[in-house]
Amino acid sequence: MGHLNRLKLKAGLKKEDDEIDPQRNEDIFAELIQVLDDRSLALIMRNAKDDGRNAFKNLREHYLSQGKPKIIALYTELFTLQKHEDKDFTGYVIRAEKAIVALRNGGERISDALATAMLLKGLPPTFDTLKAIVTQRDTPQTLMEFKASLRSYEENTKPKMEDAIMKTSNKEPPTCFRCNKYGHFTKNCNKNR
Incomplete structure (x- = not known):
């Protein structure tokens, strides 16, 4: 938006304008395609080729959408999230947090307890002890506390390279x-x- 504003093209995107100069509309489109990533570019090339106003509208709807399909896709991503044995917990937690934040931004209420339950569900069997400890607690953990517990558990159960070297x-x-x-x-x- 700032880039279009600097080029004095932002005025063509206002919703109140029913008519837009065709040349200005093409200029908006030309500027948009220069700054977009491949995914966004594919989206507008498919749905709004050479139409700057519609291209911008499609991008806004796609990335700021609160529609049911996007919400359902985010819930599906969160529910099917799995941590693989050979991966560290950071990538797993980042993927989960990304879906949680997107759901919250979409107006969904995701409590820390639900987020923790979804993260627990995706852990492999080597984390069964942690699962039991977390689920048997008298007071529920916040998401931040759970992440700290997960990191600590993984670091304490991972065989240390120094120990292996010392033993041999x-x-x-x-x-x-x-x-x-x-x-x-x-x-x-x-x-x-």
Whole structure:
């Protein structure tokens, strides 16, 4: 909008204007296609080619929509969200928060308890202990508290690389008590034969 305003083209987008100069309308469209990403460009090329006012209207409806299909799609995304074993929790939480914020912006009431339940539902079986702890609490956690619990749980259950290195590097070769040489056990000693 600021870009169009600077070019003095914003006036052509006002809803009160019934008639718009065709040249101005084309100029608005030309400016829009220069600043849009591929997804937005595909949207307006399909629905409002060479029509700046309609292109802007379509973009506004698409991105600020509170319509049922968009709300249903966001709920579906939230309900089907899954955290994979090999992925860290950050990407999982970001995807969930993105859907939650979009739903809230669309006028839906998403409580922290519902958001937490949806995040719990998508966790893999390795998080069953955390699921039990969270669901058995006397007082419900806020979403922020749950995210902190999730991060802490994941960090504490993840095998630490340093521990693995320490365990393998501290192993000494076995000592034979018969010949007092390193590298084999007494039962495998050549002096037995």
